[in-house]
Amino acid sequence: MNISPLDIVLLGTVLLLAVGFYGLLITRNLIKLVLVLQILVKAAVMALVLAGKSSGNLGLGQSLAATVIVADTVVAVVALALAVQVRKHAGTLDVTKLSSLRG
Amino acid sequence: MTGILIGLVIGLPWLGALVLWRVSDERPRLQHALAVAFSSAAGFASLALIPFASAETAVRIDAGRYFGELTFVADGLAVSLTAIACVIGALAVIFSMDYMRGEAQLSRYYAFILLFIGAMAGLVLSGNLLFMFFFWEITALCSYALISFYNDDPKAVAGGVKALLITQVGGVGLLAGALTAYSALGSYQVSDLLAKAETLPSNFLALTAFGFLIAAAAKSAQFPFHTWLPDAMEAPTPVSALIHAATMVNAGVYLLARFYPAFAQVPGWTLAVTLVGLVSALIAAFMALAATDLKRALAYSTVSQLGYMVYAIGVGGVLASQFHLLSHAVFKALLFLAAGAVIHASGTRDMRRMGALGKQMPFVRNVFVFGALALMGIPILNGFWSKEMILEAGLSHGPIWALVGMVMVAGMTAFYTLRMTWLVFFGEARESRHAHEAGRAMKVSLGLLGLGAWTTWLLIEPFSALLQHTLPFHGISSLNLSELSHEVFTAPLTYAALIVIALGLGIFWMVRKQAAGRRESRMDVLSRESFGFEWLNRRVASWTVGLGSVLQRTQTGVLSWNAVGILGALLIVLVFLVWSVK
Numbered sequence: 001m002n003i004s005p006l007d008i009v010l011l012g013t014v015l016l017l018a019v020g021f022y023g024l025l026i027t028r029n030l031i032k033l034v035l036v037l038q039i040l041v042k043a044a045v046m047a048l049v050l051a052g053k054s055s056g057n058l059g060l061g062q063s064l065a066a067t068v069i070v071a072d073t074v075v076a077v078v079a080l081a082l083a084v085q086v087r088k089h090a091g092t093l094d095v096t097k098l099s100s101l102r103g
Numbered sequence: 104m105t106g107i108l109i110g111l112v113i114g115l116p117w118l119g120a121l122v123l124w125r126v127s128d129e130r131p132r133l134q135h136a137l138a139v140a141f142s143s144a145a146g147f148a149s150l151a152l153i154p155f156a157s158a159e160t161a162v163r164i165d166a167g168r169y170f171g172e173l174t175f176v177a178d179g180l181a182v183s184l185t186a187i188a189c190v191i192g193a194l195a196v197i198f199s200m201d202y203m204r205g206e207a208q209l210s211r212y213y214a215f216i217l218l219f220i221g222a223m224a225g226l227v228l229s230g231n232l233l234f235m236f237f238f239w240e241i242t243a244l245c246s247y248a249l250i251s252f253y254n255d256d257p258k259a260v261a262g263g264v265k266a267l268l269i270t271q272v273g274g275v276g277l278l279a280g281a282l283t284a285y286s287a288l289g290s291y292q293v294s295d296l297l298a299k300a301e302t303l304p305s306n307f308l309a310l311t312a313f314g315f316l317i318a319a320a321a322k323s324a325q326f327p328f329h330t331w332l333p334d335a336m337e338a339p340t341p342v343s344a345l346i347h348a349a350t351m352v353n354a355g356v357y358l359l360a361r362f363y364p365a366f367a368q369v370p371g372w373t374l375a376v377t378l379v380g381l382v383s384a385l386i387a388a389f390m391a392l393a394a395t396d397l398k399r400a401l402a403y404s405t406v407s408q409l410g411y412m413v414y415a416i417g418v419g420g421v422l423a424s425q426f427h428l429l430s431h432a433v434f435k436a437l438l439f440l441a442a443g444a445v446i447h448a449s450g451t452r453d454m455r456r457m458g459a460l461g462k463q464m465p466f467v468r469n470v471f472v473f474g475a476l477a478l479m480g481i482p483i484l485n486g487f488w489s490k491e492m493i494l495e496a497g498l499s500h501g502p503i504w505a506l507v508g509m510v511m512v513a514g515m516t517a518f519y520t521l522r523m524t525w526l527v528f529f530g531e532a533r534e535s536r537h538a539h540e541a542g543r544a545m546k547v548s549l550g551l552l553g554l555g556a557w558t559t560w561l562l563i564e565p566f567s568a569l570l571q572h573t574l575p576f577h578g579i580s581s582l583n584l585s586e587l588s589h590e591v592f593t594a595p596l597t598y599a600a601l602i603v604i605a606l607g608l609g610i611f612w613m614v615r616k617q618a619a620g621r622r623e624s625r626m627d628v629l630s631r632e633s634f635g636f637e638w639l640n641r642r643v644a645s646w647t648v649g650l651g652s653v654l655q656r657t658q659t660g661v662l663s664w665n666a667v668g669i670l671g672a673l674l675i676v677l678v679f680l681v682w683s684v685k
Contacts, residue, residue: 024666033662095662 016043030083030093041072105161109175111148116221120214135200138213142193149189156182158573171291174230179573184227187432191349192220194548195341201542219245223350232281232291243270250338259337269331273321280314297576300365312366323355323409326383336398340443347405348436356412364576377417381505384410388515420496422579427489434477437552441471444541454526461528464540468528470553475524477556479517488560491591517607
């Protein structure tokens with residue numbers, strides 16, 4: 001079996017995706033949720049670079065990845081700030097207990 | 104020139120709607136004046152459009168790759184319906200000056216009425232199926248807004264919602280038909296569909312044909328979608344006149360007439376249309392026999408008369424159906440507006456609480472009687488000629504059992520129409536009421552429409568010539584007055600129909616003493632439930648709500664469950680991809 005570098009990157013992407021989903025499924029802590037979402041997004045960034053390389057549009061893939069990184073940083077900051085506010089108002093970070101908006 | 108007139112006919116009411124939307128409700132006189140000015144101008148523009156009728160595309164606007172070209176074709180079918188919508192619309196607006204005097208939120212009322220009139224003109228003039236669909240939906244929106252005009256009355260709101268929902272079923276049918284036609288033709292142009300109907304794959308053509316039939320049945324309140332029209336009676340009466348006579352319900356008949364040449368060869372289509380018309384005419388006539396609410400009785404009668412028009416198209420009588428549409432628009436607008444004057448004066452819609460109002464309002468009584476005679480099909484008035492034309496068409500091309508049903512409906516029509524007239528204007532006063540005569544603006548509209556009920560049948564020659572020369576696919580042959588009267592008066596069917604009508608009148612005369620009975624008969628209950636279709640409506644509604652509340656459970660808001668959903672979808676996509684690569 002011949003393993004190329006691209007296959008290794010693909011394997012890494014799938015692994016990151018799996019870790020992210022696993023974390024999403026089991027974690028209850030809001031801050032940890034933000035972290036695993038970050039891991040998921042990193043998988044997406046890797047997939048973008050990979051897709052750019054394998055389709056010959058390396059520049060496009062990289063620039064899209066850079067855009068995602070910038071946007072995602074902002075999302076992470078806002079999400080963490082929200083988590084702090086949730087802790088202040090609700091007194092807990094356990095997402096299963098945060099159901100007052102349920103309708 | 105044609106293009107400018109088309110622009111005026113659609114643009115003037117819409118401009119009026121925009122202007123009226125901005126007029127403050129503290130200036131009712133200005134509101135009335137503006138509404139009358141804009142609608143009358145549109146009415147004159149629509150009349151001026153008639154001499155320019157031709158089968159050629161009058162306006163062509165490139166609307167981009169996906170919509171095709173936005174075209175307007177002012178052919179005979181389109182200009183006659185535009186004239187009906189704009190002129191009768193203008194008369195309804197004039198009538199509203201008296202009827203809506205002192206009501207709040209007149210801006211909203213007039214703006215939607217003008218939007219409605221403009222949308223109807225656009226719908227019939229449009230030569231592009233997709234834009235026809237857009238106008239079709241605008242009329243649905245306006246009908247919803249106008250039926251629910253008294254929006255603090257839960258019954259009015261429910262009626263509006265019902266009308267909107269049921270006509271949306273028709274909208275889906277129209278869109279499905281239009282998209283099917285597009286996928287086979289590559290064009291949304293109506294003329295392309297008519298010209299190339301035979302080249303379409305037969306199942307595609309059938310899908311389009313039956314989609315359009317559903318659209319027409321829902322919009323024209325035909326069986327099995329007839330339940331919304333009586334509930335639409337919560338609207339202010341000029342709106343009812345507008346919906347029933349001039350705009351909305353005619354759109355369905357127009358659709359069938361427009362595409363008749365393309366669909367006539369589809370197996371089973373004409374039979375289905377005939378059946379829809381026959382069943383609607385029959386059950387609506389039965390319901391009208393028992394109705395106690397004046398406006399509801401008129402609404403049932405509209406469903407029944409629309410059944411006549413649909414039946415006429417089913418048996419190939421496009422000219423007869425359009426001519427009846429014209430007659431019906433005039434006399435039904437007259438009846439509705441006269442009923443509006445009665446309701447305005449007496450403060451009730453219940454016919455059992457009226458009686459002997461004719462002495463107090465002789466003018467309204469006279470015009471109502473004209474309208475009633477036209478509806479019954481008494482010779483010399485316009486309803487007689489067009490109804491006989493439909494029956495003749497049914498005799499020469501349709502199945503005989505359907506014809507027998509339609510002749511029977513003529514007798515029932517005579518019965519319930521006389522019952523209505525008798526209960527409201529004649530007999531003894533069952534409650535002492537102080538009714539006043541109609542106001543001046545009301546009299547103008549009623550007088551003009553009353554004149555129309557006597558005279559519009561004289562237009563048969565220019566009307567049929569117009570349709571013959573501008574509709575290349577329909578194969579309509581023109582008819583002049585002497586031919587028409589010869590055809591009608593030498594046919595034995597006419598006399599059979601007249602005998603049935605006389606029978607209907609005679610039967611009512613014998614039972615007139617019991618007509619105002621206050622107890623509900625079994626027929627009342629049955630017809631209020633629309634012979635079980637109300638039940639079906641409620642079932643469909645509650646199933647939809649039930650499905651919604653089941654699906655609601657999937658919206659937990661818990662992130663882990665959403666992640667499971669995402670994973671599941673990802674797996675499905677992966678499996679699908681692997682499958683398709685193999």
